[in-house]
Amino acid sequence: MIDGGATNIDSPTTPSNFGKLELATSTFFCKSSSNHNGLPVCGGDDIDSHRCYTFPASGPRYQCLSYDHRASSAVVALLAAANLDPNTTADQIDQLDLRFHCPSLPDELHRLAMSWRDAAFHARRFDQLQPSAWEVLSPEETAAIKQKEEANTGDVRYRFRCNICVHSSWIRRRDVETHLIGWHQIVDHSDPTTEFELHSRVPPNPVTFSSSEEGSASFTV
Numbered sequence: 461m462i463d464g465g466a467t468n469i470d471s472p473t474t475p476s477n478f479g480k481l482e483l484a485t486s487t488f489f490c491k492s493s494s495n496h497n498g499l500p501v502c503g504g505d506d507i508d509s510h511r512c513y514t515f516p517a518s519g520p521r522y523q524c525l526s527y528d529h530r531a532s533s534a535v536v537a538l539l540a541a542a543n544l545d546p547n548t549t550a551d552q553i554d555q556l557d558l559r560f561h562c563p564s565l566p567d568e569l570h571r572l573a574m575s576w577r578d579a580a581f582h583a584r585r586f587d588q589l590q591p592s593a594w595e596v597l598s599p600e601e602t603a604a605i606k607q608k609e610e611a612n613t614g615d616v617r618y619r620f621r622c623n624i625c626v627h628s629s630w631i632r633r634r635d636v637e638t639h640l641i642g643w644h645q646i647v648d649h650s651d652p653t654t655e656f657e658l659h660s661r662v663p664p665n666p667v668t669f670s671s672s673e674e675g676s677a678s679f680t681v
């Protein structure tokens with residue numbers, strides 16, 4: 461183990477080492493920028509389904525992935541902030557779908573309500589974040605943030621797909637709405653999830669909230 465609780469991938473591989481790949485702290489990132497949103501490739505399903513077409517097909521399949529210690533340390537801090545076991549898997553924390561906040565981040569970043577994957581992504585870029593810098597948002601704050609995320613038709617992540625077509629691919633929110641209108645004549649998305657599916661491992665584009673006073677967060681629309 462290295463500091464931060466993640467797998468030391470240099471040690472001999474055993475079945476239990478493979479198990480550690482399921483942990484949320486096993487934060488890998490794709491080195492290719494051309495076909496990836498920059499979020500961690502984390503958890504067995506995520507790694508299994510990762511395809512990188514910019515690296516030579518003749519090379520080892522996962523050569524584009526590299527472990528990031530700083531992001532892993534941040535995930536340790538997120539798990540502690542949320543009172544979760546350090547051995548929480550990526551699947552488990554994906555399902556919890558919490559939102560985190562880091563007042564120590566500069567500029568506009570400290571006003572972002574982040575999924576754990578977004579928090580790992582941002583933590584990777586800052587080397588002096590204290591573990592205690594991360595806070596989990598309350599259920600009330602998180603509910604308000606999720607409403608704002610759902611209303612964000614400008615979400616540019618490839619995390620939506622048509623539920624009516626059989627072989628649909630992951631596209632952006634605006635594109636799925638255009639598709640629903642053009643192909644299925646569906647204009648009213650009163651209950652969008654029946655018409656389109658959301659990717660379970662790609663969180664919404666983070667939205668901002670403003671902390672107006674100590675201890676009380678208010679949300680801007």
Ligand SMILES: [Zn+2]
Nearest residue numbers: 490492512524
């Ligand atoms: Zn890749």
Ligand SMILES: [Zn+2]
Nearest residue numbers: 563570571671
């Ligand atoms: Zn803040």
Ligand SMILES: [Zn+2]
Nearest residue numbers: 622624625643
């Ligand atoms: Zn369709």
